[in-house]
Amino acid sequence: MKKLKGLLLLSLASYSLQAQSFIPAYQTRANQVTQTNITNLLQDFANLGVKTTGSTANTNTLNWLKAKYQTFGYDASQISEDIFTYGSTTSKNLVITKTGTVYPNIYVIICGHYDTITGPGVSDNGSGTSILLEAARILKDVPTEYSVKFIHFSGEEQGLVGSTHYVNNVVFSNNVRQLNLKVVFNIDQVGGKITNPSNTIVCESDQSSAGGTANNAPSLAMTQQLANCTTLYSPLQTTMSNAYASDYVPFEAKGDIITGFYETPVSGNQHTANDTFANIDPTYVFNVGKAAVGALQHFAVASSVLGTKESDSNKLESIKIYPNPAKDVLNVEIPSNIRNFSVEINDMSGKLISAFENERKINVSKLSKGVYMCTVKSDGEAITKKVIIDK
Template sequence: MKKITTILLLSLSAYSLHGQNFIQAYQTRVNKISQANITANLQGFGNLGVKTTGSTENTNALNWLKAKYQSYGYDPSQITEDSFTYNGNTSKNLIITKTGTVYPNIYVIICGHYDTVVGPGVSDNGSGTTILLEAARILKDVPTEYSVKFVHFSGEEQGYLGSSHYVNNVVFQNNARQLNLKVVFNIDQVGGKIGNSNTNINCESDQSGQTGNNSASLAMTQQLATCTTLYSPLQPTMSNAYNSDYMPFENKGDIITGFYETNRSNNEHTINDTFANVDPVYVFNVGKAALGALQHFAVATTTTLATDDITNEDSLEAIRVYPNPAQDVLHIELPKDQKNFKVEISDMNGRLILNAENEKKMNTSGLTNGTYMVTVKSDKTSITRKIIIEK
């Protein structure tokens, strides 16, 4: 939930990559983020409808999330719920815990809310929700020195109800701290907008509220910005934290940081916050930055594991679909070694409009103006890009 434009805090010259090294094992895992998964989960989140706190749709979203974690192999003992009441209805936060190898009692929290207010909220905050899912999938069997909690909050749109309840009843009990936190990394509204220049991401630090944790938050956010540069194609923009689920943590003195889209869509809290109006490639790139940073914060093993040797399931990631927007012709550019492939163009309802095999030039003169999904499939994988036809 954001209501005002973020403020530029520091220029990129205020930090450097010195002292924070590129780690190949981190990049190898970042490369396992799947554009197909990102796109499918954004669509799945949107299909769950308006997920108002305490509603049936809200509960359905919670169960959808739990099923995802179970499919990734997380044990039921790692999956917990934190219930609270809003307007006489029960809603729940979902917490998935991955225990650290060196500091099991110190936690890195990566979080985002899954409740919405008017529309299906695919950007605010299906985008953050989707990134948490993909990060948890990839890190399932990767040792980290610090414990990690993947936390999906409800009630954010009503003033951080879920995160406040979690902070005051789980992190603290009777004002006594129960969980020691290294950092709280919040991801909220990073869906971008198709047609925008989605090349930057806001890296948010705490420069208000309790001043005692400001310098630590700034230092952590500078590390977040460095990870963004190291592990993603995005450029970091330093900005202030406000109006999201990290605020209850900040009020208790914890160190916070976060991601928020730089070029705002302004579709949040409207019926236009749908899958048709987000940029899945931007979410994919923010996911890369987030996974790189999460490994850094939690100190993931730098040793390449057997599971890391698996070829990126999106072997077609180097694909280019252009121009975008397109008019009468759409070009498909693939890696040189990719010989056999299929191209499908569907409308936003999933209806197949055009298809071809081994064609690198698609005739789109018969398509009306609007947004479409282009899927390129090989024998082992597929990748989807969103395009606009504009004549």
């Protein structure tokens, strides 16, 4: 995401919110976002390096994304590439389409960019990328009334090049609209900051005159719905703000309705070599993921009845590991129905430091000051959380 422009944070209480009903099936699916999956995706994204548009790392990331969708069960007819040029280089947007049952020709777009500038860009925008992947995995076989497009844009950091190309050549062709859009839901830089944990997410709406003002009120209404879904299906609180220079802007300029998520407080690591896995808050990304899955179901009108293959969340997700930061002892609070479990402490490179069986008080007094990953495993399931050791 670009440097923020004209940021205006407004209390959600300033708006008259229309009540939305809580749908248990939506919560069940939101709970299927797992901390382990989010953490693994963020680490994988980090390991792919600096993903400058048109670079080998950028192409490798595109191929990694495609492989993920194939693993989820999306077939070749659902996966497409939108090729564009930037200067002397070529890059691609990745588009995955899930067809709606009632309105197959009206689309909900959920999007985020995967290119970076200086560093690996784990917050900007590995965080949004990871959430899109989790949402697509969970909703793969869930009927939705509206069609959904999961779009991973490249070229965002060079001035919204990829998303502008997509709008001008796919959504429109020769200035004639080809795709009817219900809403564009953009997720950019929601990694948080490990040294300053947050329980609030910014919900963004169109408050500009770009492309006219007719889409401003519908955007605000849609963003109110996004905020409602956030508080319904995640533990996060919400703050309202204007939209910035991210991939929803080309859609906004053509009159489409936009909304989006952005972190608060801003980490300040974006566009630097410090935008690494070690500096983000994976728990924050996990909670934003739950909010996003809840909101996406609402926007696309997902089935309110659970399918026979749908299950509830990983039973380990309720585990608490504290204090964090810790000094000498790390407590692992395990649900009473879990009798056998293991705990592993790894450094940020993945090296195993220590392992324990069925221990709820972990001695960390000999660990050096720094950030570690604590993984709890039981009956084939696992949960990983980042912990800070502070002497």
